[in-house]
């Protein structure tokens with residue numbers, strides 16, 4: 241999968257995507273992440289990428305020329321997604337949709353954002369990481385890279401490990417424990433050490449259900465409630 245990122249801070253994104261899971265996936269050729277410096281496309285001596293807004297007001301706006309020039313020179317994989325608070329909110333379902341593509345591209349804004357003509361005539365869609373404002377699209381692009389990258393087949397060492405994570409079936413994940421079995425007097429639930437795999441499965445399902453009911457009732461509603469079979473499972477464990 242190829243993902244191109246357009247930014248005026250290429251180092252931020254490139255460094256981030258060089259470590260850990262993404263870095264390994266890049267090295268192994270599973271992810272082709274290319275970061276492009278929009279500032280290199282400027283034609284004036286000062287390498288300006290921003291200017292004051294027509295109509296007045298605070299802050300600066302990214303000018304269209306270098307952004308268009310960078311995208312047209314590279315001809316990156318489409319869709320080209322602009323990171324911005326007005327976009328479709330990223331969630332696990334959207335991440336899966338992006339992970340199913342052969343490639344896509346990301347455009348990071350800075351300052352007050354990009355000239356509207358970039359949104360109208362250059363990008364294909366807008367993606368938001370949530371209802372808050374960050375100072376630049378880079379951190380948002382990194383969120384997209386991580387959420388999508390780990391869903392690309394082969395990127396996570398164990399291919400099944402994305403399957404039972406939070407949101408994969410409309411539920412939050414069950415609690416995880418590792419050694420030691422007893423830490424400061426807090427012990428790991430007995431069932432996890434019982435060796436009864438079917439029971440462990442049921443316990444995990446129950447914990448995922450309980451946690452989701454408690455923390456995110458909206459997710460339970462979205463999946464259409466709790467099934468009769470799940471009700472039965474809930475009754476099997478008192479906590």
Ligand code: SAH
Nearest residue numbers: 323324349352353368369373374376377380
């Ligand atoms: N003036 C804009 C915010 C600009 S923030 C407004 O009020 O909508 C500067 C840049 O950060 C934006 O161009 C965008 O690329 C990025 N950004 C800010 N918040 C974001 C969010 N929630 N999701 C994705 N990108 C975001």
